[in-house]
Amino acid sequence: MTTTLVPGNSLITASPEEGRALAIKMARLIIKATQPDDAVRSRLRDVYANDAVMLIQVGQVVATEFATIAAANHYWRPG
Amino acid sequence: MTTTLVPGNSLITASPEEGRALAIKMARLIIKATQPDDAVRSRLRDVYANDAVMLIQVGQVVATEFATIAAANHYWRPG
Amino acid sequence: MTTTLVPGNSLITASPEEGRALAIKMARLIIKATQPDDAVRSRLRDVYANDAVMLIQVGQVVATEFATIAAANHYWRPG
Amino acid sequence: MTTTLVPGNSLITASPEEGRALAIKMARLIIKATQPDDAVRSRLRDVYANDAVMLIQVGQVVATEFATIAAANHYWRPG
Amino acid sequence: MTTTLVPGNSLITASPEEGRALAIKMARLIIKATQPDDAVRSRLRDVYANDAVMLIQVGQVVATEFATIAAANHYWRPG
Amino acid sequence: MTTTLVPGNSLITASPEEGRALAIKMARLIIKATQPDDAVRSRLRDVYANDAVMLIQVGQVVATEFATIAAANHYWRPG
Numbered sequence: 001m002t003t004t005l006v007p008g009n010s011l012i013t014a015s016p017e018e019g020r021a022l023a024i025k026m027a028r029l030i031i032k033a034t035q036p037d038d039a040v041r042s043r044l045r046d047v048y049a050n051d052a053v054m055l056i057q058v059g060q061v062v063a064t065e066f067a068t069i070a071a072a073n074h075y076w077r078p079g
Numbered sequence: 080m081t082t083t084l085v086p087g088n089s090l091i092t093a094s095p096e097e098g099r100a101l102a103i104k105m106a107r108l109i110i111k112a113t114q115p116d117d118a119v120r121s122r123l124r125d126v127y128a129n130d131a132v133m134l135i136q137v138g139q140v141v142a143t144e145f146a147t148i149a150a151a152n153h154y155w156r157p158g
Numbered sequence: 159m160t161t162t163l164v165p166g167n168s169l170i171t172a173s174p175e176e177g178r179a180l181a182i183k184m185a186r187l188i189i190k191a192t193q194p195d196d197a198v199r200s201r202l203r204d205v206y207a208n209d210a211v212m213l214i215q216v217g218q219v220v221a222t223e224f225a226t227i228a229a230a231n232h233y234w235r236p237g
Numbered sequence: 238m239t240t241t242l243v244p245g246n247s248l249i250t251a252s253p254e255e256g257r258a259l260a261i262k263m264a265r266l267i268i269k270a271t272q273p274d275d276a277v278r279s280r281l282r283d284v285y286a287n288d289a290v291m292l293i294q295v296g297q298v299v300a301t302e303f304a305t306i307a308a309a310n311h312y313w314r315p316g
Numbered sequence: 317m318t319t320t321l322v323p324g325n326s327l328i329t330a331s332p333e334e335g336r337a338l339a340i341k342m343a344r345l346i347i348k349a350t351q352p353d354d355a356v357r358s359r360l361r362d363v364y365a366n367d368a369v370m371l372i373q374v375g376q377v378v379a380t381e382f383a384t385i386a387a388a389n390h391y392w393r394p395g
Numbered sequence: 396m397t398t399t400l401v402p403g404n405s406l407i408t409a410s411p412e413e414g415r416a417l418a419i420k421m422a423r424l425i426i427k428a429t430q431p432d433d434a435v436r437s438r439l440r441d442v443y444a445n446d447a448v449m450l451i452q453v454g455q456v457v458a459t460e461f462a463t464i465a466a467a468n469h470y471w472r473p474g
Contacts, residue, residue, distance in 0.1 A: 305379075
């Protein structure tokens, strides 16, 4: 199955670091699903990467995605 | 029963990828319920698909819907 | 008992579709409690139904209400 | 004990309707703690009760408070 | 140990009222960690205490902190 | 393994104070991943550290990250 919204089609990762990377990717793939044009997205990315408010808002989205991924992985608690 | 807010009238999906697609649809159906006029919605969609702040906010809504869907599916954890 | 904030005074619904409809109603009833004047509310509704940012924010509120309702109903998981 | 932030110093309520009312009160009491001047608060209340964006944001805060209160009450599920 | 982010270095409180007060303090201490200059913070506090949008946003942050504290205390449910 | 998103590659901390510090670091590392240029980030930091709205939004992001970390640590409840 080809996935376009969740890389690997799974929320399970080996570590918090990988969970965090997945959260960033999932957040970006929603933006891609909403605005599929690569050129437009690239231009908008320049906008938000240089704007303090938007950088903070990106942080909010990633924090929300990560909360779900962390719960899926039982917070990677030591066994 | 005809559903207009939750496709299939269920939060249960086969995979994270399908759960993510459901989250996007559910977010859009709330916008449709709030603004039923197709022409207005189409115009507003052009607005937010080309605005960095709004694209990030769409991401926030989808992340919130997905958190609920993921919990409903026990995060699709392997057996 | 007359309720003005939670229709039926219960979070339990028969299906996700009905849970979603309840989330929309509960969100609107908070706006009504904050701004009881029907004419003002009607005017403001025209504003947000035609503004992309506000439509997305309405989606965020409904997503948050729905998360609570879905948990209350054990996500309507099949028995 | 005099309480100024949580009426009755408890999150437990008899019904969803009362839980919702508590959520509204708790949200207002945080605003009061941040801006204790009654005259200023009254003026600001006129502002947000007549602004579509702010009404939606009030809805977001109440939805967040209610999520906590609903969990505290096991969602008032029938016994 | 000197703490600068969590008074008493614990999320456990005797009551909802004290939990709410802790949520307010924790929210303020993050602002202090981000902007350590007392004079700047005092000036900014005058700004947000007199702005309707910002007062509502402060309420959102406190509601989020309180959700965590309430869960930590099992919602102070009667025994 | 070198980590760039989660210091120590773990959500487990000895105390709420350390959990709070981790939440701040994780929030900053997402901003760094989105805007890797140190000079740009430093300039933007001056912007948000002196703006009331943005300081509150930073507080919101940290509160969201902390909710996840606190759950991972069973809220550091006494044994």
